[in-house]
Amino acid sequence: MKLILAAVGKLGNTPENTLTRDYLSRATLSGRPLGLGPAELMEIEPKKTAKSQDSTLNKAREAEAIRAALGEGVCLITCDERGELLTSRQIAQRVDKMKDSGERKLAFLIGGADGLDAELVKSARFSLAFGPQTWPHALVRLMLAEQMYRATTILGGSPYHRD
Template identity: 60%
Template sequence: MRILILAIGRLGRGPEADLVRLYLDRATAAGRALGLGPVEQVEIEPRKPGKAAEAEAILAALPERAVLIACDERGRTLASRAFAGRIEALRDQGERTLVFVIGGADGLDQTVRDPARELLAFGPQTWPHALARVMLAEQVYRAVTILSGSPYHRD
């Protein structure tokens, strides 16, 4: 199952971009044997500012029949094992593409939240978008290691 992180904005160069690449590369390498991957990032630059324009760009970039999980402050928080279980269940159901979406500074428009299978939150704190992307990439990698039985995750 292909896994995408679709995010508004570009990280450019810097430690956050390096960490995202590191975790996505690790998740891709470790996930091959599990039927997970590639794990990739797609950065979107909308032509106009605002949530509506961002939503239009996000929806246009979604692969057909992809399962959409929207990262949103109103979403549910999941422990790492539960997060891994969600990914495993989708893979086992035969889903071909899983897309996590991270919106811009003002969050996601309702037109992106509505078709999402689930809303995922990183807790009640507000996080910079660059760090949210790093945290999501790390959790995808952690999920892959949990599913593979690696000792990376400790309860």
């Protein structure tokens, strides 16, 4: 099952982007023997325009861009402050269950500054929260990439993870 971290916006050459890509590379290497991977980063251009201060409209435009970039047949997990608080092991178990159910592509979504479109969130398999704090998008990408890597190591039986 292909793993995608899809995020609205581009980070450029930053330490967070370098670490995000490193964790996705690690997830690819540790996930391949399990049928998980490759793990890749997909950056989607924000759709906010100077003419539109309507966050609902901006989120709907970004949702269209996300759907177009991901294509058909992708299982979605959204990052949302109202999502579920899951342990690393619970995330790994859900990823494994999706793989075993025949999903071919799994995308973890991070929205733009206004968040994700409500309809996109509703269409997701589930929503994941990183707690009640507000996190910079660059750090959310990094934390999510690390959790994708951690999921592959947990499923591979690596002692990397500690309960």
